[in-house]
Amino acid sequence: MSYQSDLYQQVILDHNKNPKNFREVEGETHSCDGYNPLCGDKIKIHMRVDDRGLIEDVGFSGSGCAISKASASMMTVNVKGKTLGEARTLFEEFHKMVVGELDAKGGGHHLGRLAIFEGVREYPSRIKCATLAWHTLVCAIDKTGETTIE
Amino acid sequence: MSYQSDLYQQVILDHNKNPKNFREVEGETHSCDGYNPLCGDKIKIHMRVDDRGLIEDVGFSGSGCAISKASASMMTVNVKGKTLGEARTLFEEFHKMVVGELDAKGGGHHLGRLAIFEGVREYPSRIKCATLAWHTLVCAIDKTGETTIE
Amino acid sequence: MDKKTAPFDVDKIRADFPMLSAKVNGKPLVYLDNAATTHKPLAVIERVRRFESEQYATVRRGSYALGERATEMFEEARKKTADFLNAGDPRQIIFTSGATQSLNLVAHSFGKSLKAGDEIIISNMEHHANTVPWQILRDELGVVLRVIPVGDDGVLSMEGYAKLLGPKTRLVSVTAASNVLGTVNPVKEIVRMAHSAGAKILVDGAQSVPHVRTDVKDWDCDFLAFSGHKIYAPTGVGVLFGKYEILDSMPPYVTGGDMINTVTLERTTFAKPPQRFEAGTPAASQVIGFGAAIDYVNSVGMDKMAAYEQTLLDYGTRVLGGVKGLRIIGNAPHKAAIISFWLEAAHPHDVVTILDDLGISMRGGHHCAQPVMQRFGVPATTRASFSFYNKTSEIDFLAEGLQKVIEVFG
Amino acid sequence: MDKKTAPFDVDKIRADFPMLSAKVNGKPLVYLDNAATTHKPLAVIERVRRFESEQYATVRRGSYALGERATEMFEEARKKTADFLNAGDPRQIIFTSGATQSLNLVAHSFGKSLKAGDEIIISNMEHHANTVPWQILRDELGVVLRVIPVGDDGVLSMEGYAKLLGPKTRLVSVTAASNVLGTVNPVKEIVRMAHSAGAKILVDGAQSVPHVRTDVKDWDCDFLAFSGHKIYAPTGVGVLFGKYEILDSMPPYVTGGDMINTVTLERTTFAKPPQRFEAGTPAASQVIGFGAAIDYVNSVGMDKMAAYEQTLLDYGTRVLGGVKGLRIIGNAPHKAAIISFWLEAAHPHDVVTILDDLGISMRGGHHCAQPVMQRFGVPATTRASFSFYNKTSEIDFLAEGLQKVIEVFG
């Protein structure tokens, strides 16, 4: 069935059930609250960034649908240990992929397993679910405190 | 043609051209300004009423279309010398006639030559033109100062 | 069989609605989002088409025949609305662009008579449209906003309400039926109590007017707001009923053409209600289509519709109650045909995506009623809301769909 | 012949509009009240019918496919509107219920930033919709309302305007084209001068947007308001364009669902523009129909339409100028295809009744612009306003009709 193959792939279902880094972080230096007003999802990003701009630890809290939770979980796994600049690049690539401006099958990007979210582009209202954690991450990087996806 | 036979009868055209009592009155005791916001017509009624409630003199000023001017003219002719109560009755009969609730050809009313306005009922937006002077008369009787037809 | 006892022929009804034969994702549409908006019977769609193709003119301005006839049709819709609500004098019917605009009209216009310290009472089950306008008044004027609590079963606390009422209460604004919980509130009693306290009362009828017979004379409410698009009429039209004397005492809200008597650059005088509140060229096509929707509803019979919808509610409550891990939110004894629920296995947003793949259109989210979500401690709910064109077989199909959801996320 | 030089085939155009084959009083309709409202091409009527019959769902709320597609169509109309106005970012397009609502939005929301002593400039040729809202602000806030004078020819006095502008001017709100005089104002220059004085500028485009190409980037105006029903779209929809940064600095006007981020009983945060200003269920069918109207206008070509309408204006001015005792009110060198006049023989109200008997729909009255009437010392005017679907033969027929009027009242 289409929803299983396109959207709810097993990896996503697994991350939804057992999200990684679903917790606050010690010595938090950056954080942001993200909202998706359409569905009421709220995700908070917690980060500890060192002097050189390296993400030492990152976690998330809040509530959301399977897509936003799995996306948050996989995001934390992927940005941990990266620099803020690298994380931002990853956000941009991820965003382009889910809105259909980047073909994950092609090269020249760093998405790796995040490519599994490509199917989201077929579900316009779910794109925001997939990007909520990422928008909130960028907000935390920018230290703006609060963001809303519209 | 329909407009000539129904609405613009010769009597009406004559009163429009040469309105009766198109003037203020001396020793005015009652007056009222009447407006028709749809077409911008304004008519002012001037009256001198004696102690017993007899309309000794009545006139009108202002500007308006042929229907409202002719109606005002014929009204003044018809209420002059009548009591306020009689004038009010005439207003009610006139009003009923133009909205189609009174058949001028039948008996039991005092409309006389005013029956010429019966054709107005075929022109809904012109009913207000025909009744503007009358509403303003009642307003002057009630001494309310200002009235608007809606 | 006479009209009263004839069984409800839902297939015949469905044939009146072109949308009900639409396909979604290649599957027949099962539309269960009627609390959001309802589909239009052909009679309504055709009425608008005919007006625009054969009778179109602006209303209330043109003194030519075309404009006069359009005005008559427009005013005829006002009369139909007054009759439909048992409102009496049609001048008490104001056409707006929707329930939100109707509620805002009262907040902005009646609101001008309020001052700091005056109290407004709403409830914890209001739609944002009946919450935010009052918060704005609170923040701008310093009026006090009080909120009637809601019990765990979704029932409005009448004791709580009684305690909030007082000599400073100027307005009570509550919904006749909750768009999330389904709860039908005892409007007549709420009105009586408001009036005893000397307060005016505004009823949000967005979810009740389309589904249960409304009698504003019996209720004795001061205002009633609702939307056309939820009662089988086009989008872009709504209604505010208001008692004439109260409307007549209120200043205008939106200003412009058609609501004035005279305008000079120095001074403007305003028309009487309802014109005072209908500035600008009105949504004539939509109002006329709205009149056709009322005709349609009357032809089916409000009471028959309501009775049938109650059978759907009962059936749905039983069937969904049997789904594992499903908790119905809103269990009032007196409900409109709305079932909100929380499914343990999956977030509402995921539920509706999977249902959508099966052809079922249903809403998951906060339903513009975040304070209700907060009250019941959920971020969102999934909601099935029925109309008299739905069938029990659609409810069975929904239950099957929920089993699929549980399989996927199990 | 290529598209540019092909003569304008008005009969082909007329076939697109079902209303143009209607009869009035048994006679073929001659519709010359296009400044009041315009008829709808079949493409628009059909687009709405199709949406309501095959694609209907509420927009921005439903996360099911039907709702998502409806939302896409809705946002597509926003995009089309932005392109049509050369506005760039579609978030600068707010859908309202009409020009009146658009103007009121600015008055109520931008108006919140004004205080006593601040100055607003309008002109003496404004529609009530661009007069009354500012009078209300004047009366409520104590802002000062200044009025640009109009010359005997109907031309806006630019010297007068320059004199009124000053350090206290906060907003200039003028029409791009007068609905009575026809005058087309030099918007670009008006904007430039307003900005030099540090003021914001709102342009009332109700009469210009349907008839001359609009380029808000070129004008550089801060706001632009207009109505759908005057540009071949359904009633019940209008537009406010606003520069994003300005919109983003403004508080909401109508409040309710869809314009919030979060609502608690204590505190509400609002969405970004345009959502912040589009509370409640929007007029989806009408907005989508509006998008179809823009497509239609684009398919004909705005510049071709405008050029043809200018030939109608020239012809009409010549022909009506030849009618005995007829005085044209509004003789600006640069005019939209609107001819208002005063006929010595008869009051406008009588003129239109007699014309109506001949099948000619035309308006006599103050046209919701009483200050213009006062300026020109007439209680009312008769107005012929043309669209690109009118023909010169209709103007000839009008002239004959006026001869009849003169006969009757002569």
Ligand SMILES: Cc1ncc(COP(=O)(O)O)c(C=O)c1O
């Ligand atoms: C209870 C209630 N009130 C008000 C509204 C607002 O109606 P609309 O969005 O049509 O203005 C709705 C529906 O959205 C509702 O369910």
Ligand SMILES: Cc1ncc(COP(=O)(O)O)c(C=O)c1O
């Ligand atoms: C110049 C002008 N501004 C504003 C309006 C108001 O438009 P609407 O009545 O569609 O809101 C009109 C037309 O009525 C107009 O001609």
